Amino acid sequence: MCDYVTGDVIVVDLTCSCLRGAFQPNNTLFTLSNVQTLYLRGNDLTGDIPSSICRMHSLENLSLADNKLGDLIPPCLGNLSKIAYLSLSFNRMQGSLLMRLLACMLRQLPKSLANCTRLEYLSLFSNDITDSFPHWLRTVPLGALQLGKNNFHGLVGPYPLALDFPHLNKLAIKMNNFAGSLPAKYFLQSNLTYIDLSSNKFEGALPILPPTLEMFFLSSNRFTGEIPLLLCNSTILVTVELSDNSLTGRIPQCLVDGSVSVLDLYLSMNSFRGPIPETLSVPNNCSFTTIDLSQNHLGGKLPRFLANCSKLETLDLSNNELQDSFPSWLEALPSLYILILRSNKFHGLVNTGGSPQPFSKLQIFDLFNNNFHGAFPTKYVASFKGMTGGDEKRGNFVYRAGDSQIFYAASVIGKGNNLTGPIPYSFGNLTNLEWLDLSLNNLSGEIPGSLADLTSLAYLNLSMNWLMGPIPKGKQFNTFKSDSFGGNPGLCGFPLPRECGEDANKPPPSTHAEEEDTEKxxxxxxxxxxxxxxxxxxxxxxxxxxxxxxxxxxxxxxxxxxxxxxxxxxxxxxxxx
Structure with missing residues (x-):
């Protein structure tokens, strides 16, 4: 049957058509990408189901039942996202079965799944299933179970998970309504390598992790207490995500000294206290790519071992109580894209170190609400190659910090310090710069005209400084409102109500020059x-x-x-x- 409008073949019905033999991989039937219904039931087809059938992306109904098809089911069948009806019954198929039922608006978990004795992978992600944890699936040799984004509720079970699912190595039940505490040894006897319990209502102490675990996601729950030291036994752990809980105490030393091979560490939005652990025993064994310790109560100075983390891409220490000078010793890190120090007690000059190209990959540079003073380092701005379009890897990178503030692909935030001097003209070379906030400082001089050429600039805030002269015109600057420039008595021109006259470039009538020389x-x-x-x-x-x-x-x-x-x-x- 063909579509009356486009003429494309949309239905192929060869039910009971005496077809014999095996499918050929290059069969032209599988090139009909607009076919929505394919019925081959009741023939004498043999051999494997070819993976080329997965090219038929428009399939909604597929029946290969009542043939002699055998061996393996191609895993790519699970990628046919429009499938509503699939029948493979009455064949000679062997091997394991992978089932993905993503966003199918299911409301109940079919109990018939308990009869699928070869089912190894089950994904019911993003449906509307309201049920308790399916312990009755214990008859199925599941290796991976994905129940995320549904309405599952209640406890996950009072006894160890391994008793129900001895073969399970991946468990993902995030974004449900599971609640209660987990028994300390709930996961201990399992062979799990991946656990995702995030965005539920679990509470109490963290469970003991199995030594086989590699990735661990427990964010956005109600866990309390300290991180158990038994976590250090998981020596192959690469991802720890414990953000947005009520955890307390200190960060375990083993997470930074190399005894646990963590790559990505997310501990934001908790109540951790004390200093960030320093490591002296293995100073060069730093494998971190992401460290997010934001929104805690961490104090003291930054541990110097971070200078050896050559693979570090993201360092977010915002909203803590850290007291230190500017960490110029981080400027040589070759892969650092994100540095967020906002809302701490950092102080002193933003000095540059000896690196010839400091922070060359940096795309997010956030110093908001600290006690920095002095001029904004021109050398840094000139070296921000990651904001000039030269780094294709992160050209469209968007980072969401712990406080849900979205930072764009290239951002410089120096707001709320005591920075002085002019705005570096080299900001105009950052062609990918999208967010620039230097408000609430003591910056002086004119706004560089080069900023008007930044066509990617989506947000600008230079308010509450001592800038003077005409506001540049053209391109992005014509889109900014007066809030971007308010609180600068010497500025004039659009969008401010003050027009530029002969005295536009003169300082406002005040003792401003003398005040610049007063104490901090x-x-x-x-x-x-x-x-x-x-x-x-x-x-x-x-x-x-x-x-x-x-x-x-x-x-x-x-x-x-x-x-x-x-x-x-x-x-x-x-x-x-």
Whole structure:
């Protein structure tokens, strides 16, 4: 049967057509990519089902029943995503069976699966099944079980998993409603290499892991307590994902000293305390590619062993209590794409080290809300080759940090520090730069005209600085609103209401030049004291004390900055009348 509109063959029905022999791999039947229904039931077909049948991507109904087909079922049948009806009954097939039922809107788990005594792989990912954990599948020799993204609920079982599924090596039950605590030895006797229990409601202590485990995902649950030291027995563990729980204590030493071969370590959004473990015994044995320790209570200094992690691509230490100078000793890492130090207590100058091409692969550079001061290092900006399109590997890379903030393929964030001096002109060479935020600093001078040529720039925030002169025009700059430039009394031109006149390039009438030479933190003091005169002595002095003696609350800083900016503008308008 052909489609009346396109003329393509969409139905082939050769039921009981006395067909004999084996399929030929190059059979032209399998080139009919628009066929939706193929019936070959009730013939005398022999041999294997050829893998070339998987080229028929439009198949919705396939029946090869009642033939003499034997040997293996091609695994690629599981990739025919439109299949709604499949019949292979009454043949001579042998070997294991792989079944994928992805996004089929199933509401119940068919109990007939218990009769599939050769079923080794079962995936029911992304359906709408509401049921308890299927212990009744113990009769099936499953090696891999994928139940993710359904409505399974309740406990997974009070006794060890290996008693039900002795052959299981991969278990994935993420994004369900499983709850309760796991027995300490629930996984211990199993041969599991892959466990994914993320996004459920499990609670209590972490279970003991089997020594065969390679990948371990338990994020977004309610686990509490410390990471058990028995984790160190899993010497071939390469991925540990424990983010978004309520874990406490210190990070085990074995995770960094080489005794466990972890590549990807995700411990964000917990309550870990103390310093990040340092390792001295095996200083060159660092296999990390990802370290995410964000949103904890970690303190102290950065461990220097990180300088030996030549394969490290992502380092996210945001939202902790780390106190250290800028880690210029990381600049020589050849594979570092993401460095996020935001919301800590880093301090001092952002100095460069001796590397000829520092941070050459970096695409996300986030220093937000620390205590850095001094000029933004021009050498770093000139060396950010990863933001110029030269690195094809990460050209469209998007990283989601622990606080769900999306960072684009190329981002520089220096917001909320005490950075001074001009904006480096070399920012204009970062052709892939999409996110630039240098707000809430002490930057001065004009905005480099080269920034207007950055056609990839989607977000720009230069507000609350001491920039002056006309705002560049053209391309992306014509799309930015006044919020991107507010709080710079010396700026003029679109999108700000102040037009550029003869005095556009002159500094605003203030003692700004003298204030630049005052001690660190003076910019906070002169903003806080006028607030006291205008809004009440008690509030002004209290606000100034909070900002000077504690970490600057961003909401308070923003409120004060904006209020003073408005008062300054009102005063200038009054003088001009």
């Amino acid at each position: 933190g003076s910019w906070i003091e002169w903003r806080a004291v006028p607030m006291g005169y205008r809004c009440g002595t008690a509030f002004g002095l209290s606000a100034g004390y909070i900002m000077l003696h504690f970490r600057r609350p961003l909401w308070l800083m923003r409120m004060m900055e904006r209020r003073i900016y408005k008062l300054q503008r009102r005063a200038r308008r009054t003088r001009g009348r």
